[in-house]
Amino acid sequence: xxxxxxxxxxxxxxxxxxxxxxxxxxxxxxxxxxxxxxxxxxxxxxxxxxxxxxxxxxxxxxxxxxxxxxxxxxxxxxxxxxxxxxxxxxxxxxxxxxxxxxxxxxxxxxxxxxxxxxxxxxxxxxxxxxxxxxxxxxxxxxxxxxxxxxxxxxxxxxxxxxxxxxxxxxxxxxxxxxxxxxxxxxxxxxxxxxxxxxxxxxxxxxxxxxxxxxxxxxxxxxxxxxxxxxxxxxxxxxxxxxxxxxxxxxxxxxxxxxxxxxxxxxxxxxxxxxxxxxxxxxxxxxxxxxxxxxxxxxxxxxxxxxxxxxxxxxxxxxxxxxxxxxxxxxxxxxxxxxxxxxxxxxxxxxxxxxxxxxxxxxxxxxxxxxxxxxxxxxxxxxxxxxxxxxxxxxxxxxxxxxxxxxxxxxxxxxxxxxxxxxxxxxxxxxxxxxxxxxxxxxxxxxxxxxxxxxxxxxxxxxxxxxxxxxxxxxxx
Numbered sequence: 001x002x003x004x005x006x007x008x009x010x011x012x013x014x015x016x017x018x019x020x021x022x023x024x025x026x027x028x029x030x031x032x033x034x035x036x037x038x039x040x041x042x043x044x045x046x047x048x049x050x051x052x053x054x055x056x057x058x059x060x061x062x063x064x065x066x067x068x069x070x071x072x073x074x075x076x077x078x079x080x081x082x083x084x085x086x087x088x089x090x091x092x093x094x095x096x097x098x099x100x101x102x103x104x105x106x107x108x109x110x111x112x113x114x115x116x117x118x119x120x121x122x123x124x125x126x127x128x129x130x131x132x133x134x135x136x137x138x139x140x141x142x143x144x145x146x147x148x149x150x151x152x153x154x155x156x157x158x159x160x161x162x163x164x165x166x167x168x169x170x171x172x173x174x175x176x177x178x179x180x181x182x183x184x185x186x187x188x189x190x191x192x193x194x195x196x197x198x199x200x201x202x203x204x205x206x207x208x209x210x211x212x213x214x215x216x217x218x219x220x221x222x223x224x225x226x227x228x229x230x231x232x233x234x235x236x237x238x239x240x241x242x243x244x245x246x247x248x249x250x251x252x253x254x255x256x257x258x259x260x261x262x263x264x265x266x267x268x269x270x271x272x273x274x275x276x277x278x279x280x281x282x283x284x285x286x287x288x289x290x291x292x293x294x295x296x297x298x299x300x301x302x303x304x305x306x307x308x309x310x311x312x313x314x315x316x317x318x319x320x321x322x323x324x325x326x327x328x329x330x331x332x333x334x335x336x337x338x339x340x341x342x343x344x345x346x347x348x349x350x351x352x353x354x355x356x357x358x359x360x361x362x363x364x365x366x367x368x369x370x371x372x373x374x375x376x377x378x379x380x381x382x383x384x385x386x387x388x389x390x391x392x393x394x395x396x397x398x399x400x401x402x403x404x405x406x407x408x409x410x411x412x413x414x415x416x417x418x419x420x421x422x423x424x425x426x427x428x429x430x431x432x433x434x435x436x437x438x439x440x441x442x443x444x445x446x447x448x449x450x451x452x453x454x455x456x457x458x459x460x461x462x463x464x465x466x467x468x469x470x471x472x473x474x475x476x
Contacts, residue, residue: 008047016040020066030352033066038345038395045391052388053334056341059348068348077347078340081299082200086339088302089190090331092274093135095309095322099266101274102131103143107257110147115250118235121172124148125180129227132184133191134274136332138433141181145437148173150252152443167443168239174438175239175452179230179426181434186423187223189215189298193335194393197342198419201397204343205350206411212281212298218475222420222467229459230426238452266314270322273312277305335390342394355402362406369407370469373414376400377464381421381457385431389422412476417464424460427453 019026019036026032037058044055060078064071096102106127113123124144131140152170185192189199189212199215202208235241280287280301288296314320349355362372384392397415404414425431427450429439438444 004047005049008043008049011047012040012043012049015043016062027357028353030066030068031354031357033062033068034345034348034352034354037062037066037068037348041341041345042391042395045395046387051334052391053337053341055391056338056394059341059344063344063348068352069344073347074344077204077343078337080200080204080340080343081297082196082203082343083336083339085199085299085302086190086193086196087331087336088299088304088306089134090336091306091309091323091328092277092302093139094327094331095270096135096274097139098323098327099264099270100260101267101270102135102139104257104260104263104267106131106140106143107147107253107260111250111253111257117169117241120151121169121176121235122231124173125176125227125231128177129180129184129187129223132181133187133223136433137181137185137192138437140184141177141434141437144177144181145174145441147252147256148177149441150256154252165241165243169241170443171448172234172239172241174441174443175449176230176234178432178434178438179234179453179456180227182423182425182432183223183226183230185223186226186420187216187220188212190302191219192423193339193390194419194422195219197339197390197393198397198415200339200343201346201401202412202415205346205398205401208412210412211284212301213283213285214475216282218416218467218471219420222463225463226424226460229463230456233455233459234452238455266322269312269314270309273305273308277301280304338388338390338394342390342397345394346398349398355398355405358399358402359404359406362403363408365406367407369409370465372403372407373417373468374461374465376403376414376418377421377468378461380418381424381461381464384422384425385428385457389425389432393419393422410476413468413472416472416476417468420467421460421464424457424464425453426456426460 016036016039019039020033022032026035040062041055041058044050045052049055059074060071063069063074109127109130110120110123113119113126124147128140128144131143152166152173186195189195189210195215199210202210280296281298284296284298284301288294309323310321310325312321314322380392380396397419400415400418401411404411407414425435429435429446429449435449439446439449
């Protein structure tokens with residue numbers, strides 16, 4: 001075990017004990033206890049002393065013991081509707097992956113964009129970004145990476161060897177896949193876990209509902225813009241390949257598609273369920289307007305899809321279904337627990353007066369709204385380079401809500417750009433799983449990722465400040 005993990009393992013509970021045994025009160029008896037639990041959780045999350053999902057279970061143990069909240073109230077956060085929204089999304093993603101539909105979609109997008117070097121980079125990025133809207137950014141990167149490596153190997157084995165242009169192309173493809181996986185998830189509620197943590201906080205604490213469609217009207221354009229900027233920065237500025245020409249990439253794509261064969265009956269069934277689910281998510285408010293008694297919610301739609309995947313037989317005689325329960329061994333249960341822990345911590349901060357204290361302190365100060373928003377976006381984006389973005393949003397979102405109340409602005413105006421910032425970590429391999437996966441390919445050095453990433457980080461900060469100032473008020 002690395003020393004950082006050993007230190008974190010001891011430091012977390014030590015900070016907790018010190019905080020709850022201070023000779024004076026920081027907020028209140030309950031408030032100090034919540035701060036102590038938060039410090040313990042943050043320390044373990046940053047150092048990864050234990051699994052981040054195990055850390056998220058601490059409120060279940062500590063909140064009842066410290067009389068912050070009874071067990072039933074703490075446990076309710078782990079069964080919040082938003083968790084089941086994400087569970088349904090995970091099940092859909094499992095089905096897409098099991099029948100290889102995600103790979104077929106990705107390959108067809110890459111084939112459609114063309115075979116010149118820059119178009120190949122663009123194709124990989126569009127395909128990865130689109131997949132990342134619906135399945136985890138890790139899965140979308142894992143799908144695209146072997147195909148990209150096949151194309152890169154063609155350049156290594158050609159007559160002129162692995163030239164500078166070849167190297168630049170390889171870097172652009174690898175980084176393009178990782179960065180578009182990060183940015184693609186911003187587009188939908190289920191695309192990346194921080195989005196769901198935010199939606200859950202707003203529903204649980206403030207009775208504010210953001211529908212699947214409403215999020216997409218903001219998230220999708222931002223995601224498209226960010227992926228476009230990533231593409232231009234990589235191929236036009238950082239890693240240009242002006243003299244590179246090859247046509248064999250089309251052969252690689254066609255070979256991979258031929259391996260998949262024709263669209264199977266299972267793929268068609270999953271595609272139909274997926275299509276109906278997305279349709280219901282997008283047109284839910286219209287459907288509820290026509291049939292008010294239905295009262296469809298995004299979570300109900302998500303769970304209908306999940307049950308359908310398990311319950312609609314593919315072959316009734318043989319008792320075949322698209323997914324069987326053992327398939328859920330690959331489901332990201334830890335992320336669902338992480339959501340619950342984040343929501344429980346937010347509830348504790350709210351009920352113990354910490355959020356009120358933050359909002360009152362901000363209200364009493366004379367800080368510019370724009371400066372505060374800019375600093376919070378910058379803080380979130382660069383902190384997420386070093387720790388889990390889900391854990392970070394879980395800890396900071398309730399505090400940011402308090403700051404928004406203190407500034408006397410709608411909390412969604414501040415929370416949305418700050419949450420999106422957590423998905424814009426482009427600088428370091430450890431920042432996100434896609435960054436780590438492409439770094440492990442061996443074609444990228446840390447300084448190369450950092451060089452492109454720091455530029456994109458600052459561009460993302462500027463874009464999010466503009467979103468806060470000019471765009472968010474139009475939507476919310």
